[in-house]
Amino acid sequence: MSRAGLDKNPHDIAEMFDGVAKGYDRTNSVMTLGFDRRWREQTRRVLDAAPGEAVLDLAAGTAVSTVEYARSGAWCLAADFSLGMLRGGASRDVPKVAADAFHLPLRDNSFDAVTVTFGLRNMSPTPAALAEMLRVTKPGGRLVICEVAQPPFRPIRWLYHHVVLRMLPLVTKPFSSNAPAYRYLAESMRDWHDQKTLARMISDAGWQDVEWLNLTLGVVALHRAVRPGG
Numbered sequence: 738m739s740r741a742g743l744d745k746n747p748h749d750i751a752e753m754f755d756g757v758a759k760g761y762d763r764t765n766s767v768m769t770l771g772f773d774r775r776w777r778e779q780t781r782r783v784l785d786a787a788p789g790e791a792v793l794d795l796a797a798g799t800a801v802s803t804v805e806y807a808r809s810g811a812w813c814l815a816a817d818f819s820l821g822m823l824r825g826g827a828s829r830d831v832p833k834v835a836a837d838a839f840h841l842p843l844r845d846n847s848f849d850a851v852t853v854t855f856g857l858r859n860m861s862p863t864p865a866a867l868a869e870m871l872r873v874t875k876p877g878g879r880l881v882i883c884e885v886a887q888p889p890f891r892p893i894r895w896l897y898h899h900v901v902l903r904m905l906p907l908v909t910k911p912f913s914s915n916a917p918a919y920r921y922l923a924e925s926m927r928d929w930h931d932q933k934t935l936a937r938m939i940s941d942a943g944w945q946d947v948e949w950l951n952l953t954l955g956v957v958a959l960h961r962a963v964r965p966g967g
């Protein structure tokens with residue numbers, strides 16, 4: 738597979754995730770030194786969903802994120818276009834739907850909140866995905882994006898790009914079912930937007946009150962926004 742870039746073919750992306758579905762959860766935990774669990778917990782807190790609300794967890798993969806968000810008591814729907822990933826999470830007791838983020842088979846204004854955890858950077862063009870999320874969110878509803886980010890402190894950013902991301906494919910090799918896919922993932926992490934740029938894209942897509950919170954020295958960030966009109 739070629740370099741990640743930010744211009745990705747959806748068919749290749751779905752196929753790649755089908756290929757890593759087996760063992761995805763375990764490799765992800767190894768790759769993040771177990772921090773992934775903490776990042777999803779923090780996403781649940783920022784999402785602040787409540788019983789009676791409907792939450793769309795887009796790019797849910799094996800639904801590992803969806804079960805975490807369902808702990809809030811809200812009704813949480815896992816959506817993903819990789820059938821392999823959805824099947825990998827078959828034992829997770831949350832509703833699931835096969836869906837492409839750019840053409841969601843869901844009604845306008847139907848969710849109190851939409852969230853994407855480690856999925857947005859695979860969606861190109863990003864503004865179109867953000868606009869489709871806006872369409873299915875109720876006026877006044879929330880968007881929470883948990884995504885890899887660019888550490889703001891320069892020495893940390895250097896270490897992250899030149900040491901951590903270079904080592905990642907080597908560290909994950911013994912655990913993953915698809916080594917090239919993890920090389921791709923490391924490249925997509927390096928190439929992704931910084932927090933300010935993503936905030937601007939979210940706002941340009943029609944969301945308001947956009948803010949972000951850096952997690953773990955800014956290796957990951959949570960972006961939060963509201964659909965106007967609530």
Ligand SMILES: C[S@@+](CC[C@H](N)C(=O)[O-])C[C@H]1O[C@@H](n2cnc3c(N)ncnc32)[C@H](O)[C@@H]1O
Binds near residue numbers: 751
């Ligand atoms: C890194 S996994 C994240 C899974 C999960 N949310 C988590 O917290 O680990 C990214 C997921 O995004 C999905 N994805 C990427 N582009 C998508 C699109 N256009 N529509 C639906 N799902 C997409 C992939 O199939 C994959 O399952």
